Amino acid sequence: MKIKDFLCEQWMTKYENDAVYNMTDTSFQALSLKELVSLDEAALEDVVLDYGEIYGDKQLRREILKLYAHGSIDEITCFPGALNANQHVMDVLLEPGDHVIAFVPGYQQFYEYPRSLGCEVSLVSYQEKLDWMFDWEELENSFCANTKMIVMGSPSNPTGTTLSAAHWDRLIGLCRERGIYILCDEVYRGLDLEQTPSVSDLYERGISCSSLSKIFSLPGLRLGWVKADKRIIDDLNVRRDYTMISTGPLSDRLGIAALRNKEVILKRNREMLARNQQALKEWLRKNDAFSVVCSPLSPVAFLHYSMNMGSVELCERLLQECGVFFVPGSCFKTENYVRLGMGRSCGDFEKGLSVLSKWSNEALKKV
Amino acid sequence: MKIKDFLCEQWMTKYENDAVYNMTDTSFQALSLKELVSLDEAALEDVVLDYGEIYGDKQLRREILKLYAHGSIDEITCFPGALNANQHVMDVLLEPGDHVIAFVPGYQQFYEYPRSLGCEVSLVSYQEKLDWMFDWEELENSFCANTKMIVMGSPSNPTGTTLSAAHWDRLIGLCRERGIYILCDEVYRGLDLEQTPSVSDLYERGISCSSLSKIFSLPGLRLGWVKADKRIIDDLNVRRDYTMISTGPLSDRLGIAALRNKEVILKRNREMLARNQQALKEWLRKNDAFSVVCSPLSPVAFLHYSMNMGSVELCERLLQECGVFFVPGSCFKTENYVRLGMGRSCGDFEKGLSVLSKWSNEALKKV
Numbered sequence: 001m002k003i004k005d006f007l008c009e010q011w012m013t014k015y016e017n018d019a020v021y022n023m024t025d026t027s028f029q030a031l032s033l034k035e036l037v038s039l040d041e042a043a044l045e046d047v048v049l050d051y052g053e054i055y056g057d058k059q060l061r062r063e064i065l066k067l068y069a070h071g072s073i074d075e076i077t078c079f080p081g082a083l084n085a086n087q088h089v090m091d092v093l094l095e096p097g098d099h100v101i102a103f104v105p106g107y108q109q110f111y112e113y114p115r116s117l118g119c120e121v122s123l124v125s126y127q128e129k130l131d132w133m134f135d136w137e138e139l140e141n142s143f144c145a146n147t148k149m150i151v152m153g154s155p156s157n158p159t160g161t162t163l164s165a166a167h168w169d170r171l172i173g174l175c176r177e178r179g180i181y182i183l184c185d186e187v188y189r190g191l192d193l194e195q196t197p198s199v200s201d202l203y204e205r206g207i208s209c210s211s212l213s214k215i216f217s218l219p220g221l222r223l224g225w226v227k228a229d230k231r232i233i234d235d236l237n238v239r240r241d242y243t244m245i246s247t248g249p250l251s252d253r254l255g256i257a258a259l260r261n262k263e264v265i266l267k268r269n270r271e272m273l274a275r276n277q278q279a280l281k282e283w284l285r286k287n288d289a290f291s292v293v294c295s296p297l298s299p300v301a302f303l304h305y306s307m308n309m310g311s312v313e314l315c316e317r318l319l320q321e322c323g324v325f326f327v328p329g330s331c332f333k334t335e336n337y338v339r340l341g342m343g344r345s346c347g348d349f350e351k352g353l354s355v356l357s358k359w360s361n362e363a364l365k366k367v
Numbered sequence: 368m369k370i371k372d373f374l375c376e377q378w379m380t381k382y383e384n385d386a387v388y389n390m391t392d393t394s395f396q397a398l399s400l401k402e403l404v405s406l407d408e409a410a411l412e413d414v415v416l417d418y419g420e421i422y423g424d425k426q427l428r429r430e431i432l433k434l435y436a437h438g439s440i441d442e443i444t445c446f447p448g449a450l451n452a453n454q455h456v457m458d459v460l461l462e463p464g465d466h467v468i469a470f471v472p473g474y475q476q477f478y479e480y481p482r483s484l485g486c487e488v489s490l491v492s493y494q495e496k497l498d499w500m501f502d503w504e505e506l507e508n509s510f511c512a513n514t515k516m517i518v519m520g521s522p523s524n525p526t527g528t529t530l531s532a533a534h535w536d537r538l539i540g541l542c543r544e545r546g547i548y549i550l551c552d553e554v555y556r557g558l559d560l561e562q563t564p565s566v567s568d569l570y571e572r573g574i575s576c577s578s579l580s581k582i583f584s585l586p587g588l589r590l591g592w593v594k595a596d597k598r599i600i601d602d603l604n605v606r607r608d609y610t611m612i613s614t615g616p617l618s619d620r621l622g623i624a625a626l627r628n629k630e631v632i633l634k635r636n637r638e639m640l641a642r643n644q645q646a647l648k649e650w651l652r653k654n655d656a657f658s659v660v661c662s663p664l665s666p667v668a669f670l671h672y673s674m675n676m677g678s679v680e681l682c683e684r685l686l687q688e689c690g691v692f693f694v695p696g697s698c699f700k701t702e703n704y705v706r707l708g709m710g711r712s713c714g715d716f717e718k719g720l721s722v723l724s725k726w727s728n729e730a731l732k733k734v
Contacts, residue, residue, distance in 0.1 A: 006608035049587030220416030241373035
């Protein structure tokens with residue numbers, strides 16, 4: 001199956017190790033194993049490194065279930081990361097010739113992966129003038145007779161677009177009458193615990209994928225999941241036998257420890273985000289070449305800059321000349337933007353902003 | 368994408384937790400985390416649970432490389448298990464309409480997964496009368512103008528078929544002149560360290576997939592890899608961005624610990640296998656309703672029974688009536704066989720054989 005280069009991920013792989021100030025990673029600062037185990041000293045006791053429970057440890061699925069308003073553990077199945085969960089959902093539900101709707105600027109998997117499966121994909125725009133919401137008329141005009149699925153994120157990467165309960169009502173209304181699935185990558189959802197709705201709680205064809213990689217600061221566990229109607233979960237569990245078997249008892253046990261102590265981790269991350277967003281706000285007042293629409297519960301945003309410079313050149317020069325690391329807007333086919341991650345440790349984030357303003361003031365003088 | 372039920376894996380998931388004597392699992396008895404860490408007390412020090420190196424920790428890939436005769440770490444990339452590695456290789460190299468050759472009785476992924484991608488698959492038989500080798504003429508007759516890949520295991524599951532250096536020469540000769548890839552799942556290879564050849568060392572279109580799940584007793588790490596020509600590895604690394612990112616630093620670090628101490632683990636498992644095969648040999652002398660062709664370096668074999676009973680009925684009754692657990696031959700579309708795993712702890716294996724003979728003697732009396 002042919003697939004295009006994943007521009008954002010390739011940029012990350014190529015450059016992230018050179019970063020002094022990583023201003024673009026969308027995960028909250030990762031926890032060490034020691035920090036995680038300090039939350040539950042018994043987490044690693046008596047772990048046997050066999051396959052473990054195939055769909056994910058039942059205790060783990062019970063803890064995951066608490067992130068949702070309702071459901072059962074039979075409506076949850078675990079995968080190595082949300083990306084892998086998304087892939088499995090698309091593999092199971094999509095067929096060549098199906099029509100899919102995704103949003104741009106958005107995460108490339110959501111439209112290129114369906115294309116690689118032989119689906120036709122329509123792209124609807126997130127618009128900055130609408131605070132990065134989409135235009136409902138544009139969405140409605142994109143529906144076709146064979147539209148099978150909407151693939152999206154909420155909060156979305158890189159725009160931070162977060163659907164409210166009212167938005168969900170309206171979107172689900174449009175999809176329900178047409179029998180369309182909504183696959184929503186919800187890895188950035190839940191920083192406020194139960195306040196932000198999950199599509200899987202609202203809609204019988206709503207499929208929520210998430211993981212411990214972003215708001216729980218644990219990408220190293222490679223632990224994600226799908227919550228959806230049991231018939232979809234059953235189909236996913238048929239396919240997993242061909243692709244990955246289980247997530248394994250080591251990640252599962254550490255995942256249980258993390259979720260049982262989620263208030264501690266989420267409080268740390270909410271505070272980090274609030275402080276970084278406050279620093280950003282103050283910084284923007286003094287740096288009018290930059291502007292951003294921020295969602296208070298999203299660690300990711302799309303930072304606009306007004307300098308007359310391509311985003312690749314800007315990002316390469318920033319990294320080489322002062323160690324400030326961004327993913328360029330070009331990776332999301334949108335110029336004059338860079339992806340901003342606001343979940344890194346506060347000192348580094350503030351220092352990164354300060355280095356960025358110094359560099360851009362110098363650069364602006366020369367332009 | 369439609370895919371058929373994976374019969375063997377579904378049987379395992381459904382019944383394995385009811386087993387008293389697991390006589391069918393093909394992994395060597397899993398190590399506990401404690402046992403693994405006792406081999407390298409520093410293994411878990413300073414692990415930060417971030418994404419880690421995307422293609423797998425370089426030290427890990429250096430240790431993996433030592434399992435092969437030659438190559439470089441750029442010819443290795445890591446995935447969560449060999450099953451996942453196989454999937455990625457097929458996703459990258461196969462297109463709808465390609466012709467694929469696989470062997471039966473064999474692992475269902477090798478022929479159903481290509482079918483799910485729209486490939487046409489020819490099945491060549493492993494024959495017990497040939498000590499579970501295939502017939503070369505049958506293989507040659509199955510080549511087509513559009514044959515793209517042979518998918519196989521060596522040692523293979525469930526027959527234990529292991530290609531010798533001479534077999535590989537002949538097979539590679541046939542494939543090289545036709546430009547055919549050989550994807551070989553080598554998860555059961557290497558118990559004798561460097562003695563058994565790997566296809567990736569012998570053939571420029573040879574792709575070796577393996578993992579720590581079988582002969583290294585560590586399925587719980589979910590750590591597999593591909594070794595192949597760098598161009599194939601590069602294509603796999605494009606696709607991983609859409610499917611799984613990385614295996615993560617926790618598994619990578621524990622994988623390094625395991626491979627640095629592989630002699631200890633493999634010695635334990637060679638001794639376990641030798642003792643279990645000796646016990647089996649003695650048992651077979653007294654139980655002439657059973658027979659088996661065993662490869663001395665394969666923990667998996669296909670056990671024949673002469674009782675007039677379907678393999679599903681036999682396996683269900685054995686499990687219910689005396690706790691002895693087998694996967695029935697029907698899961699490999701071959702009756703009068705069960706899959707035998709010989710890598711479990713010796714006491715349990717010998718007890719399982721003894722319970723099996725008692726049960727089958729009773730059952731034979733009634734027939």
